[in-house]
Amino acid sequence: MVFTAACTILGGTNEETGAPHFLQRASFIVFAISDTIALLLSCFSILMLITILFPL
Structure with missing residues (x-):
């Protein structure tokens, strides 16, 4: 939901x-920065899950 809210300005x-208008x-x-941080942390958690499930 957060990422959808960021796409609809x-x-x-x-x-x-x-x-x-609110630039x-x-x-x-603050919303734009926190949304970017949330996206990066979400990507990081998905990568961590993949490395746990499929180790090399």
Whole structure:
């Protein structure tokens, strides 16, 4: 759910520039950074699971 929320940008985008409306707000920046960290940790946990299930 978190990654889907990141793909649908909160508040929509500006028609002229294509940039998100909330780009200058600190809460949007915190959300983007935390979503990126969550994605990286999720990928790391999947890789750890694969290495446990299928050792070389």
